[in-house]
Amino acid sequence: MLFAQKGRKEICDLPLRKKVSKYDNVVYIREGWGNKTEGSFWKNGTYYWEAWIEGEKVGTKYFDIEDAGQDFMPGENPYLSVHSLRLLKDLTTMSP
Numbered sequence: 001m002l003f004a005q006k007g008r009k010e011i012c013d014l015p016l017r018k019k020v021s022k023y024d025n026v027v028y029i030r031e032g033w034g035n036k037t038e039g040s041f042w043k044n045g046t047y048y049w050e051a052w053i054e055g056e057k058v059g060t061k062y063f064d065i066e067d068a069g070q071d072f073m074p075g076e077n078p079y080l081s082v083h084s085l086r087l088l089k090d091l092t093t094m095s096p
Contacts, residue, residue, distance in 0.1 A: 005046040005062070 002012040042065045051059040054057045072078065 003048055003050065005048060011047070 001011055002014075016029065016031055018027070018029070020027050044065055044067050046062060046064050048060055048062040050057055052062075
């Protein structure tokens with residue numbers, strides 16, 4: 001289930017049945033929906049997913065949606081400032 005933290009409003013419930021081996025310690029669930037129009041669904045705020053298995057809550061994950069703001073010119077990024085960068089060769093693939 002997906003909730004908006006503000007007011008604990010349920011946004012989505014995606015029931016899913018998936019067979020999982022007892023030997024799998026990691027399982028990926030990639031279900032969802034979307035809208036091609038940017039900004040038409042997700043609004044700024046904190047949201048969280050709850051995972052339930054057979055009526056028992058097994059996990060909660062919070063995430064934030066931030067305003068992407070205005071369009072920027074290529075090469076501009078107001079969210080990341082690189083101070084230095086080093087590029088190294090992968091020596092494991094080089095022949096002697």
